[in-house]
Amino acid sequence: MTRAKIGATTWVIAEGYIPKGSTGPEPELTSHETFCVLNANDAPANVEVTIFFSDRDPVGPYRVQVPARRTKHVRFNDLTDPAPVPKATDYSCVIESDVPIVVQHTRLDSRQAANALMTTIAYPAGG
Amino acid sequence: MTRAKIGATTWVIAEGYIPKGSTGPEPELTSHETFCVLNANDAPANVEVTIFFSDRDPVGPYRVQVPARRTKHVRFNDLTDPAPVPKATDYSCVIESDVPIVVQHTRLDSRQAANALMTTIAYPAGG
Amino acid sequence: MTRAKIGATTWVIAEGYIPKGSTGPEPELTSHETFCVLNANDAPANVEVTIFFSDRDPVGPYRVQVPARRTKHVRFNDLTDPAPVPKATDYSCVIESDVPIVVQHTRLDSRQAANALMTTIAYPAGG
Amino acid sequence: MTRAKIGATTWVIAEGYIPKGSTGPEPELTSHETFCVLNANDAPANVEVTIFFSDRDPVGPYRVQVPARRTKHVRFNDLTDPAPVPKATDYSCVIESDVPIVVQHTRLDSRQAANALMTTIAYPAGG
DSSP states (O other): OOGGGOSEEEEEEEEEOOOSOOOSSTTTTSOEEEEEEEEOSSSOEEEEEEEEESSSOOEEEEEEEEOTTEEEEEEGGGOOSSOOOOTTOOEEEEEEEEEEEEEEEEEEEOSSSSOEEEEEEOEEEEO | OOGGGOSEEEEEEEEEOOOSOOOSSTTTTSOEEEEEEEEOSSSOEEEEEEEEESSSOOEEEEEEEEOTTEEEEEEGGGOOSSOOOOTTOOEEEEEEEEEEEEEEEEEEEOSSSSOEEEEEEOEEEEO | OOGGGOSEEEEEEEEEOOOSOOOSSTTTTSOEEEEEEEEOSSSOEEEEEEEEESSSOOEEEEEEEEOTTEEEEEEGGGOOSSOOOOTTOOEEEEEEEEEEEEEEEEEEEOSSSSOEEEEEEOEEEEO | OOGGGOSEEEEEEEEEOOOSOOOSSTTTTSOEEEEEEEEOSSSOEEEEEEEEESSSOOEEEEEEEEOTTEEEEEEGGGOOSSOOOOTTOOEEEEEEEEEEEEEEEEEEEOSSSSOEEEEEEOEEEEO
């Protein structure tokens, strides 16, 4: 296994939800949801994210580039083009890359006085 | 990989438990357990959930339809037919679909003053 | 896929640790670590757990039977034979079954005023 | 499946971040991030960790040996050679071993008054 082959090209996060409201200093303790990408390749990864909702058509692609041998931790809160991701709304996403990457999903919820965390490796759907 | 093939048709959540009692505004901070489905297909997903217990026969199927290119985040708390899922009771579930889907499991526990969260991609058991 | 084939026969939890100390009513909010088994088969699952430590030989097997079409959520806190699992001690475990099962790992940590939770599907190592 | 074959030789954690600041007694409630290794083999595992950042070249290898039939829970906070892992900084890591191992990722965040936890089995990338 060479590092250029680490990961998969399609990943899924089925549980998306950005909590509305936060307690504590910004931005580190702002309620947020993140997808973290590792690109261990020697070439940049061109990543496209499609957001699925419960009651309307998917939105996307959101485009993110991760340079060679770099990680990028992307807050869904910060996605704006083609449209911001609404808060307090159920969503899912499919993340596609032109080279193999690894994706992990994390949420920090600070609506109440002490923050809660959750994480999982996303689902590698192919490639 | 076309999106119509994203996922698997059988999924398992081994750790099921709806905490009894909540702190904070309802329904968003009510203690709950959720399975989140992404159906990236162009056809609806007909999903059947079977609940397994420690001391009695399985109950189900609970039927949920997820439209094409939609997500549905289903609280076990809200399942009623054929029977509500009891609180403060150990359970597991098998989730079966007629088309490939992706399933993620999340619990929010607000029994104490600040909520706790946990999540994992469910176990893809086949299909 | 018939339900008798759901899962794997060898599972691993690499991160084991029972926090010492608890806040809140027992037993539901006692700090604990659990492995949750689903046996979707029509025959009982004979499960053997081996605990690995950082500084001494493995201990086991701990034997647990999960009846047909049942789940069992087992607290490591409650294992006693051949020896209790020490608190505040790093461990890992290998869980082996004579029929396919699914295993999920959960910790509830209530050392501080509001409980924390974490979960993951265990690693299916074979079978 | 013999235990000597349990696991994989390459693992990835895409979401790395050591929170800065802690509440509660040290070291058990110090904010930290851990990778937990199970080596179920009859031979020691020579493990190499490479840390990837968002804005500079990878750092490593960090070398860790896990004896035969032992677990080791390694805090990224404690890695010092070739360089400490900076706090409050996004990173990812690739973990490589000369024999099969299992890796699980956990974070304890005690920046606020009650600690938060998250865990996931890392992504087995090959071997």
